[in-house]
Amino acid sequence: MFARSSARITASALPKPFFITRSSLVASQLRPATTTASNSASTQNVSPDDAYTILVAQRKQRPISPHLSIYQPQLTWYGSAANRITGSVLSVGAYGFFAAYAVAPAFGWHLDSATIAAAFSGLPAAAKFGLKFAVALPFSYHSWNGIRHLLWDTGKALDIKDVYRTGYAVLGLTTISTIYLVMI
């Protein structure tokens, strides 16, 4: 190994005509018959259809990307996920109520506002607080973060410093408005 590398260094340092003769000499010396024999791998001809089938089989073995939990929790993508989750909670609630209201007569349900208000007033204070909180928090966050998104859509506040600044502003405003809405 040492002899080979030193020979290479010497050869490259030498003038060109000599280099060619020396390197060919070295190559012939350092490649014994055994090495060339072991290098010849056995191959087989595969038809295009078979090659495609093999490729498909190999591709189906490919690893899939890991789940979100391997990424570091950061305000940027946590805030983004929270925007979708809060929006979904509110929208599922709205869809659920109005769909139920549409089919209520067929099932004999009473979903008019007077009945619901009466049912709500009969709940214990903790349940009232909990239900109000469950609506006020997603509503607050999605509203404030929605404004943040519209600000981004105008091309403003898009650098990382502003993204964090507006992110913390949304968290602060969400806290204040959630507390206010739950208290009224």
Add this chain to the structure above:
Amino acid sequence: MASLFRSSLRTATAMPRLTQPVSTTSAAAAVRCSGMKNLGIMRQAGMTKKGFHASASRKLLPAGPQVIQGTINDAAEVPDPNAAHGSYHWSFERLISVALIPLTVAPFAAGSINPVTDAILGATIIIHSHIGFESIIIDYIPHRKYPTLRKGSMWALKGATVLVLVGLYEFETNDVGITEAVKRVWKA
């Protein structure tokens, strides 16, 4: 660098280089020393990190079918440019979102809003929700992997939205309106 993670490569390449006889020049000796030091650091790093795939695999969701389409090196399909699928759609989404701001602020500012504005608020919320659900379906039910489920979900969403709009119409015509109803329940 590959030798970091494959010990067979390391022994094959790095070790013979280090065990070579000490040459007489001081420069070669310096090279040899720094090489040894680097190997120590590299080995340490390699030992502690144990390769790239050290994170635990947690199968929270099944991977889904690994669908193969086309041949080995097909170019990505570029859809025909269409403003209705691009900028108009985007602008419409923003328009709905922007409209929700005054419609949401109005009942807080005025105490309650008139039936027509209330109906517009309701319809805008439903359209905004529909767009949101659509985005969720597009993101999480890729057409490539679940073509049938994707189509079914989109049609189910369309059906649900129609039913919800019927419910909204019924609520707006027979009841006190969204803002007034929320107010009454909230203060109950």
